Amino acid sequence: MRAFKPTRCRPHLLGLALLALLSACGGGSNKQDEHGAEGHSINTAGRLAVAEKGAALLRIHDLDSATLEASSFTLDDAPSALYTSPGGRYVLAAQRNKDQLQFIDGGVWQENHGDHLHDYKQAAKALSWKLTGARPTHVDVQPGKQVAIFMDGNATSQPVQNAAVRLLSDASIAAGNTLAGLDLTAPIHGLAEPVDNKLLVVHRAADAGDSLPTHLQLYQREGSAYRSERLLGTRCDGMHGSASSGKYTAVGCKDGVLLVKHIDATTVLDSKLSAPLRISSLAGHPKLPGQFIGIGSEGAAPGPVTTRFYAIDAEAGTVAPLLPKDWAEGRLRRAHAFDRSGTRLFLLDDTGTLTVLQRQGNAWVHAARLPAAIAAMPTAAPWPAMAANGAKDELYLSDPQASQLLVLDTSKVSVTARRSLGYVPAALTWTGISR
Template sequence: MPQFRGRRIDVRRRLGGVWIAALSIAVMFAGCGGGGGGGHDHDDRFIDTAGRLVVAEQDATTLRIYDLDDTSWPVAAHALEHPPSAVYASPGGRYAVVVQRLQDQVQFVDGGIWQEDHGDHLHDYKRDSRPMAWRLQGPRPTHYDVQSGVQAAVFFDGDAASAPVRTAAVRLITDDSIGRGSVVAGLDLTVSIHGLAEPWGDWLLTVHRAADASTTLPTHLEQWRRQGAGYSFIRRIDEVRCEGMHGSFTTLDRHTVVGCQDGVLVATTGADGSVQARHVPTPIRIGTIAGHPRLAGHVIGIGNAGSGATATTRFFAIDAAAGVATELVIQDLAEGVVRRAHGFDRSGQRFFVLDSLGRLHQLVRDGPTWRAAGNAQVVAGMPTAAPWPAISANGARDVIYLSDPVARQLVSINAHDGTVLERRDLGYVPSAIVWLGIWR
């Protein structure tokens, strides 16, 4: 999900953002003048495209690419080597990053839509999608952390059960490096650990587990600095301990927020590489951090209170700069109801939560926190086991997509009011959905 950066933007691109406010099914699935599969010259450098949607099928090796600019919605199907455990968008939104965790590799599929900076203008391209020959290999790829529009770190957990033990590792990639078939830089750790790696420029925050840790999860962050194709250790951030560390996000103003057993750890990296860390308490464990590249200094921390049939998901607005956590109350989320999917719209001003009853809730930014917007509506069937529904935002239209594994459908939803725009029958059980294209 590329971040909004202050650089040259065509006037036509700005006007395009105004035009798309009027949503309709035709807008979703038929781009208004948007480019073909061939090339174009510098006089045709802007493509008004709704992008493409990547959909993975449960327990299958076929990855489908749907073109959202075509009313007939043609599909390209690409064969993978193994069923994916997760699918992500590359930092620039061009490639599908297809994780095959148990097979120790990551494959890549070119979505075929991308943007280049040509100095005096931004140039859009649209081609056919295609699988890439390059594979990124390593023990148990699990976490994927992005500096939006710039780079991403793939964290390999390692494998403590193998003989000899395979240790954790970090590999840094960009859209350009995926196209070249190489990593930008790599770091090999000395232990197997379920961790994370948050990149920002040449700096990297990754994990350490203290000898007296109460679980197998990390307890501290470490700072490293990229030197060529490798990393040099800078320091361990000992001033804040984060027991049960899991989940992370780095905001555009360099606040890295990490989930802990008793709240979150906020590590702020200065322009000079200095790191200031603080602990922000919450009454429950935070295991998921939801952030958006256009939200400076704010994330949403997510965790479950209770267990089993009484487990209930709770949400906290984290003001990373102020060091404050404020609980967000979703009125209809009663005891025993948990989150099954969540996601922001493309603006970062709307946050959607799908609960275990199939109801979609919407929260809207209201100053430093969030407020409920309208009543929840049932939009998806709820399976009794994974794959759970998934949410993905269109970065060029005010639409979010929701997979419905029970009905075998893709649900398109107006991101402004949460109303269902269309349901598309897929004919298979979707396990993951990811939007690719040019963010507007």
């Protein structure tokens, strides 16, 4: 998720011709940026980073080109996941098994020059700086500001490697350093949600029934370090999945959702909302403050397992079942994403059907259903992945079986292109200037 700003673009024919020429060559020069008629705005759709299945290779596709010409970067290891930096400029290539992250400059970014916002577009490039740490697994972004990397640690290594958190921004990535860090006292599969100077980090009680966290610890940033404030009292067994939006942070629990309301710079209030099953994933959007989608599974093998969805209204304190049209028993979610406006939610099931929900007033309603958007679903990972364009009404959906990338018009809810990639796509993420 990223912060969205109103567009200032005024396309110019000469600028577009230059853009198309550079895109066809795989990107522009590192020494010269492109501009539109105003001299500081660029009409660009940004770029899409795509990882190849099982390969230490990352491709950066220029979305302004009529075809998907690509710049390729060789990584140290196949990425376990791809993320975008808070300002939208950098690709974070997490390599869990390599205990590190590598960074690619997507080459499209915006700077605040006081009296105007200045856009830049240059060639994508790899950064030499790498962030190391044991098992980087969870990446939580505060849009436009900062991102917390939670490293699970490694209980099987000798010596044991403890969990840790590292805080980054676009500026710190460019400088090759972290903003702040926190080292925990044990390995744990966890998360860290950054909200301004506050950091919510997992804690596991001694009487926990499994290896997962049970509580959140509140920390306050002091320069490059964090000071522990207090352990939040609300218990959340089986803690997994989180999101922050508006004044709230939501975390998944075995019996519902742990809510943290951010009162001011230092004060929070924690509470619990009940749900009929475990919430293991949370989705939110900066344009839907205090609204979340909770995702969980009902049933257990060898019987049918069904993905369930819940609309969570943090301000009202409610958790309501969200029932996508024709979502039958035994259907599993394979991918999901909001569009750039946050008003449409795209859900892909295990048959390849795409269901779209529309935000209408204070509720989600059915908008469209696209059967066989993915004609043949994989039987194992990598599953299809989704990424929304922050600059235009497009969403990208990978098709691993067909080695294709689907382009969807999110305003019309239609597939506008199926582009052959020539390789099996895995993770993907969008970089650019959000509008």
